[in-house]
Amino acid sequence: MMSRVKSHGPRYALALVVLCSLFGGPALAQEASGNGAATMQVEVSVLQEIIRTDESGQAIVETKPVGLVIPGTILAYTLHATNRGGSAVFDARIEDPIPDGTTLLPGSVAADGLIITASLDGGESWQSFPVFVAAGEDAAGQTVYVQAPGDSYTHLRWFLDGPLPPGATKEVSFKVQVR
Amino acid sequence: MKLFRIRMPFLATALLMAGLFSIQHATAVGTPSGIVISNQATVDFTDANGNALQVLSNIVTTTVSQVAGVIVDPDNSSTGVPGDLVYYAHRVTNTGNNADTINLSAVSSQGWAVQFWADAGVIGVFDAGDVLLGDSDGDGSPDPGVLIADAFFDILVEVTVPGATVDGTVDTTTVTGTSLFDPLVTESAVNTTTIAAPTLAVVKSVAPAGNQPPATTLTYTVLMTNNGTGAATAVVVNDPIPANTTYVTGSAAGAGTTIEYSHDGGGSYDASDAAPVTHIRWTLAAALAAGGGSATVSFQVIIN
Numbered sequence: 001m002m003s004r005v006k007s008h009g010p011r012y013a014l015a016l017v018v019l020c021s022l023f024g025g026p027a028l029a030q031e032a033s034g035n036g037a038a039t040m041q042v043e044v045s046v047l048q049e050i051i052r053t054d055e056s057g058q059a060i061v062e063t064k065p066v067g068l069v070i071p072g073t074i075l076a077y078t079l080h081a082t083n084r085g086g087s088a089v090f091d092a093r094i095e096d097p098i099p100d101g102t103t104l105l106p107g108s109v110a111a112d113g114l115i116i117t118a119s120l121d122g123g124e125s126w127q128s129f130p131v132f133v134a135a136g137e138d139a140a141g142q143t144v145y146v147q148a149p150g151d152s153y154t155h156l157r158w159f160l161d162g163p164l165p166p167g168a169t170k171e172v173s174f175k176v177q178v179r
Numbered sequence: 180m181k182l183f184r185i186r187m188p189f190l191a192t193a194l195l196m197a198g199l200f201s202i203q204h205a206t207a208v209g210t211p212s213g214i215v216i217s218n219q220a221t222v223d224f225t226d227a228n229g230n231a232l233q234v235l236s237n238i239v240t241t242t243v244s245q246v247a248g249v250i251v252d253p254d255n256s257s258t259g260v261p262g263d264l265v266y267y268a269h270r271v272t273n274t275g276n277n278a279d280t281i282n283l284s285a286v287s288s289q290g291w292a293v294q295f296w297a298d299a300g301v302i303g304v305f306d307a308g309d310v311l312l313g314d315s316d317g318d319g320s321p322d323p324g325v326l327i328a329d330a331f332f333d334i335l336v337e338v339t340v341p342g343a344t345v346d347g348t349v350d351t352t353t354v355t356g357t358s359l360f361d362p363l364v365t366e367s368a369v370n371t372t373t374i375a376a377p378t379l380a381v382v383k384s385v386a387p388a389g390n391q392p393p394a395t396t397l398t399y400t401v402l403m404t405n406n407g408t409g410a411a412t413a414v415v416v417n418d419p420i421p422a423n424t425t426y427v428t429g430s431a432a433g434a435g436t437t438i439e440y441s442h443d444g445g446g447s448y449d450a451s452d453a454a455p456v457t458h459i460r461w462t463l464a465a466a467l468a469a470g471g472g473s474a475t476v477s478f479q480v481i482i483n
Contacts, residue, residue, distance in 0.1 A: 096221075
Protein backbone atom coordinates (compact mmCIF):
# COMPACT_ATOMS: atom_id res chain seq x y z
CA MET A 1 0.00 0.00 0.00
CA MET A 2 2.78 2.42 0.85
CA SER A 3 4.33 2.03 -2.53
CA ARG A 4 1.08 3.06 -4.12
CA VAL A 5 0.96 6.11 -1.94
CA LYS A 6 4.40 7.10 -3.02
CA SER A 7 3.66 6.47 -6.63
CA HIS A 8 0.96 9.11 -6.45
CA GLY A 9 3.33 11.60 -4.94
CA PRO A 10 3.56 14.00 -7.84
CA ARG A 11 -0.18 14.20 -8.22
CA TYR A 12 -0.93 15.58 -4.79
CA ALA A 13 2.22 17.63 -4.66
CA LEU A 14 0.44 19.58 -7.32
CA ALA A 15 -2.66 19.70 -5.16
CA LEU A 16 -0.60 21.09 -2.31
CA VAL A 17 0.53 24.02 -4.34
CA VAL A 18 -3.01 24.82 -5.34
CA LEU A 19 -4.41 24.52 -1.86
CA CYS A 20 -1.66 26.28 -0.01
CA SER A 21 -3.42 29.58 -0.20
CA LEU A 22 -6.28 28.17 1.83
CA PHE A 23 -4.18 28.09 4.95
CA GLY A 24 -3.41 30.67 7.54
CA GLY A 25 -1.50 33.67 6.37
CA PRO A 26 2.23 33.36 6.38
CA ALA A 27 4.11 34.75 9.32
CA LEU A 28 6.28 37.25 7.62
CA ALA A 29 9.16 37.86 9.93
CA GLN A 30 11.46 40.69 9.43
CA GLU A 31 14.82 41.06 10.98
CA ALA A 32 15.08 44.61 9.79
CA SER A 33 12.58 46.90 8.16
CA GLY A 34 15.10 48.70 6.00
CA ASN A 35 14.97 48.39 2.27
CA GLY A 36 16.97 45.55 0.87
CA ALA A 37 17.27 43.78 4.24
CA ALA A 38 17.40 40.00 4.07
CA THR A 39 14.01 38.59 4.91
CA MET A 40 12.72 35.08 4.64
CA GLN A 41 9.28 33.71 4.96
CA VAL A 42 8.42 30.13 5.82
CA GLU A 43 4.94 28.84 5.43
CA VAL A 44 3.57 25.51 6.63
CA SER A 45 0.49 23.87 5.22
CA VAL A 46 -1.08 20.56 6.00
CA LEU A 47 -3.40 18.33 4.07
CA GLN A 48 -5.08 15.12 5.03
CA GLU A 49 -4.38 12.17 2.83
CA ILE A 50 -7.29 9.93 1.99
CA ILE A 51 -6.73 6.55 0.44
CA ARG A 52 -9.81 5.16 -1.21
CA THR A 53 -10.45 2.31 -3.56
CA ASP A 54 -11.90 2.95 -6.99
CA GLU A 55 -14.30 0.72 -8.91
CA SER A 56 -11.49 -1.47 -10.22
CA GLY A 57 -10.08 -2.02 -6.75
CA GLN A 58 -7.18 0.33 -7.33
CA ALA A 59 -6.10 2.39 -4.35
CA ILE A 60 -6.30 6.10 -5.01
CA VAL A 61 -4.66 8.72 -2.84
CA GLU A 62 -6.53 11.98 -2.44
CA THR A 63 -5.86 14.94 -0.25
CA LYS A 64 -8.19 17.34 1.49
CA PRO A 65 -7.94 20.18 3.98
CA VAL A 66 -7.71 19.08 7.57
CA GLY A 67 -10.18 19.82 10.29
CA LEU A 68 -10.70 17.03 12.73
CA VAL A 69 -8.70 13.87 12.25
CA ILE A 70 -8.81 10.44 13.78
CA PRO A 71 -5.91 8.18 14.78
CA GLY A 72 -4.40 6.60 11.71
CA THR A 73 -4.94 9.67 9.55
CA ILE A 74 -1.99 10.57 7.33
CA LEU A 75 -1.13 14.25 7.39
CA ALA A 76 1.05 15.73 4.65
CA TYR A 77 3.00 18.81 5.77
CA THR A 78 4.51 21.07 3.15
CA LEU A 79 6.92 23.87 3.98
CA HIS A 80 7.69 26.73 1.62
CA ALA A 81 10.74 28.78 2.49
CA THR A 82 10.95 31.91 0.38
CA ASN A 83 13.44 34.69 0.23
CA ARG A 84 11.25 37.78 0.47
CA GLY A 85 14.12 40.20 0.76
CA GLY A 86 16.03 42.13 -1.81
CA SER A 87 19.25 40.20 -1.47
CA ALA A 88 20.38 36.61 -1.33
CA VAL A 89 20.37 34.75 1.94
CA PHE A 90 22.92 32.12 2.90
CA ASP A 91 23.07 28.89 4.87
CA ALA A 92 19.31 28.63 5.03
CA ARG A 93 18.21 25.85 7.33
CA ILE A 94 14.59 24.82 7.70
CA GLU A 95 13.77 22.99 10.91
CA ASP A 96 10.49 21.36 11.79
CA PRO A 97 9.59 19.18 14.76
CA ILE A 98 7.55 16.08 14.13
CA PRO A 99 4.23 17.05 15.73
CA ASP A 100 3.40 15.38 19.05
CA GLY A 101 0.90 12.59 18.63
CA THR A 102 2.15 11.67 15.20
CA THR A 103 4.65 9.26 13.69
CA LEU A 104 6.89 10.23 10.79
CA LEU A 105 6.56 8.21 7.63
CA PRO A 106 10.27 8.21 6.75
CA GLY A 107 9.72 7.36 3.10
CA SER A 108 7.69 10.52 2.62
CA VAL A 109 10.40 13.06 3.42
CA ALA A 110 11.05 15.19 0.34
CA ALA A 111 14.15 17.31 0.02
CA ASP A 112 13.87 19.63 -3.03
CA GLY A 113 17.59 19.21 -3.43
CA LEU A 114 18.36 20.10 0.17
CA ILE A 115 20.49 18.07 2.56
CA ILE A 116 18.37 16.42 5.24
CA THR A 117 19.33 15.64 8.80
CA ALA A 118 17.17 14.33 11.59
CA SER A 119 17.08 14.11 15.36
CA LEU A 120 15.83 11.21 17.37
CA ASP A 121 16.29 12.93 20.74
CA GLY A 122 14.29 16.13 20.70
CA GLY A 123 16.86 18.15 18.79
CA GLU A 124 19.86 17.36 21.00
CA SER A 125 21.79 15.55 18.31
CA TRP A 126 21.47 15.36 14.56
CA GLN A 127 22.36 12.72 11.98
CA SER A 128 22.03 12.24 8.27
CA PHE A 129 18.58 11.23 7.16
CA PRO A 130 17.52 8.44 7.12
CA VAL A 131 18.99 7.57 10.47
CA PHE A 132 20.34 4.10 11.08
CA VAL A 133 20.36 2.60 14.55
CA ALA A 134 22.21 -0.43 15.95
CA ALA A 135 20.06 -3.51 16.19
CA GLY A 136 22.35 -6.08 17.77
CA GLU A 137 25.05 -8.18 16.18
CA ASP A 138 25.13 -10.64 13.37
CA ALA A 139 26.64 -14.12 13.49
CA ALA A 140 30.12 -12.77 12.87
CA GLY A 141 29.86 -10.30 15.75
CA GLN A 142 29.38 -7.29 13.51
CA THR A 143 26.90 -4.67 14.62
CA VAL A 144 23.76 -4.72 12.52
CA TYR A 145 22.19 -1.38 11.65
CA VAL A 146 18.60 -0.89 10.62
CA GLN A 147 16.68 2.21 9.62
CA ALA A 148 15.25 3.98 12.62
CA PRO A 149 11.49 3.41 12.89
CA GLY A 150 9.31 6.37 12.04
CA ASP A 151 8.17 6.89 15.60
CA SER A 152 11.73 7.48 16.77
CA TYR A 153 12.14 10.73 14.82
CA THR A 154 11.56 13.98 16.67
CA HIS A 155 12.86 16.66 14.27
CA LEU A 156 13.82 17.18 10.65
CA ARG A 157 16.17 19.76 9.15
CA TRP A 158 16.81 20.72 5.55
CA PHE A 159 20.00 22.57 4.65
CA LEU A 160 20.46 24.67 1.56
CA ASP A 161 24.03 24.41 0.39
CA GLY A 162 24.55 27.79 -1.24
CA PRO A 163 22.73 31.12 -1.53
CA LEU A 164 18.99 31.51 -2.01
CA PRO A 165 18.38 34.42 -4.37
CA PRO A 166 15.62 37.00 -3.83
CA GLY A 167 12.19 35.58 -4.70
CA ALA A 168 13.38 31.98 -4.74
CA THR A 169 11.43 29.30 -2.86
CA LYS A 170 12.34 25.91 -1.55
CA GLU A 171 9.55 23.43 -0.97
CA VAL A 172 10.11 20.49 1.36
CA SER A 173 7.56 18.12 2.76
CA PHE A 174 6.95 15.11 4.93
CA LYS A 175 4.07 13.00 6.05
CA VAL A 176 3.08 11.74 9.44
CA GLN A 177 0.45 9.39 10.70
CA VAL A 178 -1.70 10.37 13.65
CA ARG A 179 -1.13 7.82 16.40
CA MET B 180 29.87 -22.80 15.93
CA LYS B 181 29.36 -22.10 19.56
CA LEU B 182 29.65 -18.35 19.05
CA PHE B 183 27.11 -18.57 16.30
CA ARG B 184 24.65 -20.24 18.60
CA ILE B 185 25.08 -17.66 21.32
CA ARG B 186 24.81 -14.65 19.13
CA MET B 187 21.93 -15.58 16.89
CA PRO B 188 19.32 -15.37 19.65
CA PHE B 189 20.66 -11.98 20.66
CA LEU B 190 20.29 -10.66 17.16
CA ALA B 191 16.91 -12.25 16.80
CA THR B 192 15.78 -10.75 20.09
CA ALA B 193 17.08 -7.33 19.20
CA LEU B 194 15.35 -7.37 15.85
CA LEU B 195 12.19 -8.68 17.42
CA MET B 196 12.25 -5.90 19.99
CA ALA B 197 12.83 -3.32 17.32
CA GLY B 198 9.88 -4.77 15.47
CA LEU B 199 7.65 -4.78 18.51
CA PHE B 200 8.56 -1.23 19.28
CA SER B 201 7.32 -0.01 15.97
CA ILE B 202 4.23 -2.17 16.07
CA GLN B 203 3.32 -0.89 19.50
CA HIS B 204 2.23 2.51 18.30
CA ALA B 205 0.27 1.06 15.47
CA THR B 206 -1.87 -1.11 17.74
CA ALA B 207 -2.01 0.85 20.95
CA VAL B 208 -4.81 3.26 21.56
CA GLY B 209 -4.64 6.33 19.40
CA THR B 210 -3.90 9.88 20.33
CA PRO B 211 -6.56 10.98 22.80
CA SER B 212 -9.41 12.95 21.30
CA GLY B 213 -9.24 16.69 21.78
CA ILE B 214 -5.47 16.75 21.47
CA VAL B 215 -4.32 19.46 19.08
CA ILE B 216 -1.56 18.49 16.71
CA SER B 217 0.31 21.65 15.89
CA ASN B 218 3.30 22.36 13.73
CA GLN B 219 5.55 25.38 13.34
CA ALA B 220 8.75 25.46 11.34
CA THR B 221 11.73 27.74 11.70
CA VAL B 222 14.25 28.96 9.17
CA ASP B 223 17.74 30.03 10.14
CA PHE B 224 19.84 31.91 7.64
CA THR B 225 22.49 34.55 7.33
CA ASP B 226 22.34 37.72 5.33
CA ALA B 227 25.06 39.03 3.06
CA ASN B 228 26.73 40.69 6.03
CA GLY B 229 26.94 37.43 7.95
CA ASN B 230 24.20 38.30 10.45
CA ALA B 231 22.42 35.17 11.73
CA LEU B 232 18.68 35.57 11.43
CA GLN B 233 15.70 33.38 12.19
CA VAL B 234 12.07 33.43 11.19
CA LEU B 235 9.14 31.36 12.39
CA SER B 236 6.41 29.99 10.22
CA ASN B 237 2.71 30.16 10.73
CA ILE B 238 1.30 27.48 13.04
CA VAL B 239 -0.96 24.83 11.58
CA THR B 240 -3.18 22.93 13.98
CA THR B 241 -5.16 19.78 13.62
CA THR B 242 -7.52 18.49 16.29
CA VAL B 243 -7.90 14.81 16.97
CA SER B 244 -11.53 13.80 17.15
CA GLN B 245 -12.96 10.90 19.08
CA VAL B 246 -12.99 7.61 17.32
CA ALA B 247 -14.62 4.53 18.77
CA GLY B 248 -12.93 1.16 18.90
CA VAL B 249 -14.24 -2.13 20.21
CA ILE B 250 -12.59 -5.51 20.49
CA VAL B 251 -14.37 -8.61 21.76
CA ASP B 252 -12.04 -11.58 21.94
CA PRO B 253 -11.62 -14.46 21.51
CA ASP B 254 -13.82 -16.87 19.60
CA ASN B 255 -14.45 -19.98 21.68
CA SER B 256 -15.74 -23.48 21.20
CA SER B 257 -16.82 -26.16 23.59
CA THR B 258 -18.93 -29.26 23.87
CA GLY B 259 -22.06 -29.12 25.93
CA VAL B 260 -24.41 -31.64 27.44
CA PRO B 261 -28.18 -31.22 27.28
CA GLY B 262 -29.33 -29.31 30.33
CA ASP B 263 -25.88 -27.76 30.85
CA LEU B 264 -24.88 -24.16 31.35
CA VAL B 265 -21.84 -23.50 29.17
CA TYR B 266 -19.63 -20.50 29.99
CA TYR B 267 -17.43 -18.64 27.53
CA ALA B 268 -14.86 -16.05 28.56
CA HIS B 269 -14.31 -12.86 26.60
CA ARG B 270 -12.29 -9.72 27.03
CA VAL B 271 -14.03 -6.53 25.93
CA THR B 272 -11.57 -3.74 25.12
CA ASN B 273 -12.16 -0.08 24.34
CA THR B 274 -9.63 0.56 21.58
CA GLY B 275 -11.02 4.01 20.91
CA ASN B 276 -9.21 7.17 21.87
CA ASN B 277 -11.60 8.31 24.55
CA ALA B 278 -13.83 6.88 27.25
CA ASP B 279 -16.74 4.88 25.90
CA THR B 280 -19.42 2.47 27.02
CA ILE B 281 -19.54 -0.81 25.16
CA ASN B 282 -22.99 -2.36 25.06
CA LEU B 283 -23.12 -6.12 24.82
CA SER B 284 -25.59 -8.34 23.09
CA ALA B 285 -25.67 -12.03 22.29
CA VAL B 286 -27.64 -14.10 19.83
CA SER B 287 -27.82 -17.88 19.93
CA SER B 288 -28.36 -19.50 16.55
CA GLN B 289 -30.51 -22.12 18.30
CA GLY B 290 -32.44 -19.49 20.18
CA TRP B 291 -31.05 -20.66 23.52
CA ALA B 292 -31.05 -18.45 26.57
CA VAL B 293 -27.89 -16.37 26.97
CA GLN B 294 -26.82 -14.02 29.74
CA PHE B 295 -23.72 -12.06 30.68
CA TRP B 296 -21.66 -12.25 33.84
CA ALA B 297 -18.95 -9.90 35.02
CA ASP B 298 -15.93 -12.17 35.38
CA ALA B 299 -15.09 -10.70 38.77
CA GLY B 300 -13.73 -13.89 40.31
CA VAL B 301 -11.03 -16.07 38.84
CA ILE B 302 -10.67 -14.88 35.26
CA GLY B 303 -11.89 -17.28 32.61
CA VAL B 304 -13.96 -19.56 34.84
CA PHE B 305 -17.41 -19.23 36.30
CA ASP B 306 -17.15 -19.06 40.06
CA ALA B 307 -18.75 -17.60 43.15
CA GLY B 308 -17.05 -14.23 42.61
CA ASP B 309 -18.88 -13.57 39.37
CA VAL B 310 -21.92 -11.36 39.27
CA LEU B 311 -24.53 -10.77 36.59
CA LEU B 312 -23.47 -7.95 34.31
CA GLY B 313 -25.54 -4.84 34.85
CA ASP B 314 -26.72 -2.07 32.58
CA SER B 315 -24.87 0.99 33.86
CA ASP B 316 -26.57 3.46 31.56
CA GLY B 317 -30.01 1.90 31.67
CA ASP B 318 -30.33 1.64 27.91
CA GLY B 319 -31.51 -1.94 27.97
CA SER B 320 -28.18 -3.48 26.95
CA PRO B 321 -25.81 -4.91 29.52
CA ASP B 322 -22.45 -3.17 29.63
CA PRO B 323 -19.38 -3.12 31.84
CA GLY B 324 -19.69 0.61 32.57
CA VAL B 325 -17.55 3.36 31.16
CA LEU B 326 -14.19 2.09 29.94
CA ILE B 327 -11.44 4.64 29.54
CA ALA B 328 -9.35 4.49 26.39
CA ASP B 329 -7.49 1.18 26.11
CA ALA B 330 -9.24 -0.29 29.16
CA PHE B 331 -10.71 -3.77 29.07
CA PHE B 332 -13.26 -5.78 31.01
CA ASP B 333 -13.56 -9.54 31.33
CA ILE B 334 -16.94 -11.13 30.93
CA LEU B 335 -18.46 -14.58 30.83
CA VAL B 336 -21.26 -15.53 28.50
CA GLU B 337 -23.60 -18.17 29.84
CA VAL B 338 -25.35 -20.32 27.25
CA THR B 339 -28.17 -22.56 28.46
CA VAL B 340 -28.39 -25.85 26.59
CA PRO B 341 -32.00 -27.11 26.73
CA GLY B 342 -32.48 -30.54 28.27
CA ALA B 343 -33.84 -32.30 25.21
CA THR B 344 -31.18 -31.10 22.76
CA VAL B 345 -30.31 -33.70 20.12
CA ASP B 346 -26.82 -35.12 19.98
CA GLY B 347 -24.58 -33.30 17.51
CA THR B 348 -26.57 -30.06 17.59
CA VAL B 349 -24.29 -27.08 16.96
CA ASP B 350 -25.08 -23.64 18.35
CA THR B 351 -23.17 -20.49 17.53
CA THR B 352 -23.73 -17.75 20.03
CA THR B 353 -22.45 -14.46 18.68
CA VAL B 354 -21.43 -11.89 21.28
CA THR B 355 -21.30 -8.35 19.97
CA GLY B 356 -19.86 -5.27 21.61
CA THR B 357 -21.21 -1.95 20.33
CA SER B 358 -19.74 1.46 21.03
CA LEU B 359 -22.19 3.81 22.67
CA PHE B 360 -20.31 6.77 21.19
CA ASP B 361 -20.48 5.40 17.66
CA PRO B 362 -22.97 2.55 17.30
CA LEU B 363 -21.57 1.76 13.87
CA VAL B 364 -18.44 0.49 15.59
CA THR B 365 -18.99 -3.09 16.69
CA GLU B 366 -17.04 -6.27 17.07
CA SER B 367 -18.21 -9.79 17.61
CA ALA B 368 -16.86 -13.04 18.92
CA VAL B 369 -18.42 -16.38 18.14
CA ASN B 370 -18.89 -19.18 20.65
CA THR B 371 -19.56 -22.57 19.09
CA THR B 372 -21.23 -25.16 21.26
CA THR B 373 -21.43 -28.72 19.98
CA ILE B 374 -23.84 -30.89 21.89
CA ALA B 375 -22.49 -34.22 23.07
CA ALA B 376 -25.61 -36.13 24.02
CA PRO B 377 -26.03 -39.87 24.51
CA THR B 378 -28.11 -41.73 21.95
CA LEU B 379 -29.27 -45.07 23.20
CA ALA B 380 -30.19 -47.94 20.92
CA VAL B 381 -32.12 -50.70 22.72
CA VAL B 382 -32.42 -54.13 21.14
CA LYS B 383 -34.54 -56.77 22.78
CA SER B 384 -34.26 -60.37 21.69
CA VAL B 385 -35.82 -63.64 22.79
CA ALA B 386 -34.56 -67.23 22.67
CA PRO B 387 -35.85 -69.54 21.47
CA ALA B 388 -37.51 -67.44 18.77
CA GLY B 389 -40.67 -68.25 16.88
CA ASN B 390 -43.83 -70.10 18.02
CA GLN B 391 -43.38 -72.06 21.22
CA PRO B 392 -45.67 -74.40 23.16
CA PRO B 393 -46.74 -73.68 26.77
CA ALA B 394 -44.20 -74.47 29.51
CA THR B 395 -41.33 -73.37 27.31
CA THR B 396 -38.70 -71.24 29.06
CA LEU B 397 -37.99 -68.01 27.14
CA THR B 398 -34.87 -65.95 27.73
CA TYR B 399 -35.23 -62.23 27.01
CA THR B 400 -32.08 -60.18 26.49
CA VAL B 401 -31.94 -56.38 26.33
CA LEU B 402 -28.84 -54.86 24.74
CA MET B 403 -28.35 -51.10 25.19
CA THR B 404 -25.73 -49.33 23.13
CA ASN B 405 -24.82 -45.64 23.43
CA ASN B 406 -24.13 -44.47 19.89
CA GLY B 407 -24.11 -40.80 20.86
CA THR B 408 -21.15 -38.51 21.48
CA GLY B 409 -21.96 -38.00 25.16
CA ALA B 410 -21.90 -40.48 28.03
CA ALA B 411 -25.24 -41.88 29.19
CA THR B 412 -25.50 -41.69 32.96
CA ALA B 413 -28.12 -43.06 35.37
CA VAL B 414 -29.44 -45.51 32.81
CA VAL B 415 -32.49 -47.40 34.06
CA VAL B 416 -34.06 -50.31 32.15
CA ASN B 417 -37.61 -51.25 32.95
CA ASP B 418 -39.23 -54.31 31.44
CA PRO B 419 -42.68 -55.78 32.14
CA ILE B 420 -43.10 -59.54 32.34
CA PRO B 421 -45.07 -60.45 29.20
CA ALA B 422 -48.69 -61.44 29.57
CA ASN B 423 -49.35 -65.18 29.80
CA THR B 424 -45.88 -65.86 31.14
CA THR B 425 -44.42 -66.22 34.62
CA TYR B 426 -41.07 -64.84 35.70
CA VAL B 427 -38.49 -67.50 36.52
CA THR B 428 -37.33 -66.66 40.03
CA GLY B 429 -33.64 -65.82 40.18
CA SER B 430 -33.25 -65.54 36.43
CA ALA B 431 -32.82 -61.72 36.16
CA ALA B 432 -29.21 -60.87 35.37
CA GLY B 433 -27.21 -57.82 34.46
CA ALA B 434 -23.54 -57.17 35.23
CA GLY B 435 -22.99 -53.89 37.04
CA THR B 436 -26.67 -53.30 37.71
CA THR B 437 -28.94 -53.13 40.70
CA ILE B 438 -32.02 -55.24 40.03
CA GLU B 439 -35.40 -54.50 41.59
CA TYR B 440 -38.81 -56.03 41.13
CA SER B 441 -42.37 -54.83 41.08
CA HIS B 442 -45.22 -57.02 42.30
CA ASP B 443 -48.00 -54.55 41.70
CA GLY B 444 -47.86 -53.71 38.02
CA GLY B 445 -45.01 -51.19 38.27
CA GLY B 446 -46.38 -49.15 41.18
CA SER B 447 -43.49 -49.94 43.50
CA TYR B 448 -40.22 -51.81 43.37
CA ASP B 449 -38.20 -53.74 45.92
CA ALA B 450 -35.29 -56.15 46.06
CA SER B 451 -37.44 -59.27 46.49
CA ASP B 452 -38.05 -61.42 43.44
CA ALA B 453 -40.74 -63.46 45.16
CA ALA B 454 -43.77 -64.14 42.97
CA PRO B 455 -45.74 -62.46 41.60
CA VAL B 456 -43.25 -60.40 39.61
CA THR B 457 -44.84 -57.98 37.14
CA HIS B 458 -41.88 -55.78 36.20
CA ILE B 459 -38.13 -55.87 36.48
CA ARG B 460 -35.96 -52.75 36.79
CA TRP B 461 -32.21 -52.59 36.25
CA THR B 462 -30.28 -49.50 37.35
CA LEU B 463 -26.81 -49.28 35.78
CA ALA B 464 -24.08 -48.34 38.25
CA ALA B 465 -21.73 -46.97 35.61
CA ALA B 466 -22.29 -44.62 32.69
CA LEU B 467 -22.51 -45.96 29.17
CA ALA B 468 -19.55 -44.43 27.42
CA ALA B 469 -20.00 -42.37 24.26
CA GLY B 470 -19.31 -44.02 20.95
CA GLY B 471 -20.57 -47.54 21.58
CA GLY B 472 -20.57 -48.19 25.32
CA SER B 473 -23.06 -50.99 25.97
CA ALA B 474 -24.69 -53.09 28.67
CA THR B 475 -26.80 -56.24 28.57
CA VAL B 476 -29.50 -57.40 30.94
CA SER B 477 -31.61 -60.53 30.72
CA PHE B 478 -34.37 -62.57 32.41
CA GLN B 479 -36.39 -65.71 31.84
CA VAL B 480 -40.07 -66.52 31.82
CA ILE B 481 -42.11 -69.67 31.38
CA ILE B 482 -45.07 -69.66 29.04
CA ASN B 483 -48.20 -70.36 31.02
